[in-house]
Amino acid sequence: MPTPNVALFVTCLGDTLFPDVGKATVTVLERLGITVEFPAEQTCCGQLHFNAGYADEARALGERMERVFAGHEVVVSPSASCAAHVREHVPGLAGRVHELSELLVDRLGVEDLGVSYTGSVTYHPSCHSLRLLHLGDRPLRLLRAVRGLELFELPEAAECCGFGGTFAVKNADVSSAMLADKLASVEATGAGAVCACDSSCLMHIGGGLERRRAPVRALHLAEILAG
């Protein structure tokens, strides 16, 4: 089945704070012979506002994203959380948006990207990848196919890292306590890196690891798959 061009929905956070994740997503897709487009009018899908209770702002931003991606048949996002928000709350775009591992495994039928990685990795299934998108073991299948990558199982993997958008600031104490548990689990694996499908959760976990000066990197799935 010929794959049409893929439009990248990079997310506002990815665009502004984690450009490497977007670049890695482009690398992965182009290596598979896919033409990537980047509709430059895109900003934010409205998830931040929606989850914080600002429904009007969220609706306007969602409708804006519908217009920006109109005409793009396949849209990919390296954020499970934003993909889930769009799928649930932006009806005009819902059926066309795919999280990166969904696109690779389900639509493109690829698990082995032919890349290698030196070191050990533990995978944190972010809440929205797990319970809203139901990604299941797709990211793990992709990671298992990476040459040289040692995959360590994360204890209590399904437990939230405590990010939760504005929750991390509004309820900073509870969020920090949840993060401490997650970091303890990550460190217990002894892995050199923690991987996830959401830059937001990785910003949280990575920020905690840096504060502790733990020798563990926070890496997005795309960054590993880009080789």
Add this chain to the structure above:
Amino acid sequence: MMEAARDARPLPFPQAARLALRDPQLRANIRLATTTIRAKRAAVVSELPDWQQLRDAGRTIKDRALHRLDDVLVELEAAVTRGGGIVHWARDAEEANRVVVDLVRATGADEVVKVKSLTNDEIRLNEALQAGGVRPIKTDLAELIVQLAGERPSHLLVPAIHKNRTEIRDLFRQQLGRPDLSDDPHELAEAARLHLRAAFLRARVAISGLNFAVAETGTCCVVESEGNGRMCLTLPETLITVMGIEKAIPRWDDLGVLLQLLPRSSTGERMNPYTSLWTGVRAGDGPRAFHLVLLDGGRTRVLADPEGRPALRCIRCSACLNICPVYKQTGGHAYHTVYAGPIGAILQPQLSGETGHAATLPFASSLCGACYEVCPVKIDIPRILVHERAKAVRAESQGLEGVSLRFLGRVFAQRRRYERAQRLGRALQRPVVRNGHVRWFVGPLKGWGMSRELPALPLQTFREWWEQRERGT
């Protein structure tokens, strides 16, 4: 006692949570208890191949009841009356309390035995009884512990979940005058049993809540673990039961589904030890007088909101508390409500209005979705949390957060503004950035900086990189 609702000005959740987080013993107790109960639940749920279908059935049963609740309640009243019971309708807590206190006083009794009931706690019935000269005696072991300690319950189902057995031993040694006690659970339970037995034998009036009320037969149902409920429901001459109107279910057969869902979800048991069912009164068996008080107490308000309404499906199993990563850190006291945890965070603001302390509860969640996954009647709690947040945002100014997010909404509304903001951010961050990290956490970033570093804005955004690449090729 119901100190929870008695707090004149309960702390907003974030502040109350901060206090709870400083108590290592409390946190260790909650962690151990929730971990244990989570595992038990998971084990008994995995035994059932049709668990998901049961959840669907549970949701449908409760929804069907709620959609025609007016008819269901009238049907229930007729059936209870046919069985020899008397039904009273109460608009709010005050009316319900007045009915109950008057009924007790009419019997001449000056004390009542009580079965654990959240609805009783919700309306502060104990205070009303005491004010009316009636002594309420709680007969559930955990409630007895909480009552003796002069504390408040911290969990829907396990009110003393925050206490370990050493703490309970010390409490019983003092309060029950039993310096001989060890921390052996059997010995502690036996001490409580002896203490309570006298009250059961003496009592002339019992007050209970209920789990389900079957409209077609008029049958009331209480599930419990200790047998104290069975004692209360069968020994005294007069039984008064207070139920929230959302507890009514249309048909007898509905119990077949709900009685599978409830014990597995709540205590992690296939069947709870005691399930009491009664229909009105019966000569020579059980109470001679039965009164059923139907409480609205804000429920029709919840029912009127299609988005928030599913919260009324709740069967009070507390699986959402046990799975919640926030509850696991803070325990129930931080919520300062009868209904704690995720369900409390969507129910309390709906019942009492989305203002003040109650308005902080819907924000006490990372929206991780674990509660929805375990809910036996499939209440999409995260969805309602967000709905309640929106109501809170409309009802009250959110200060700096509101200003920032509305401003950000305007920035995101236009590509040019958004790109300008990205460039501006990069320029403005210079004084607070060192080695690629934000080094000075101000305003809303303070909370973030408590335990996390924050990467500085990179030299190039993704879109700038993309544009450069497009130009280059």
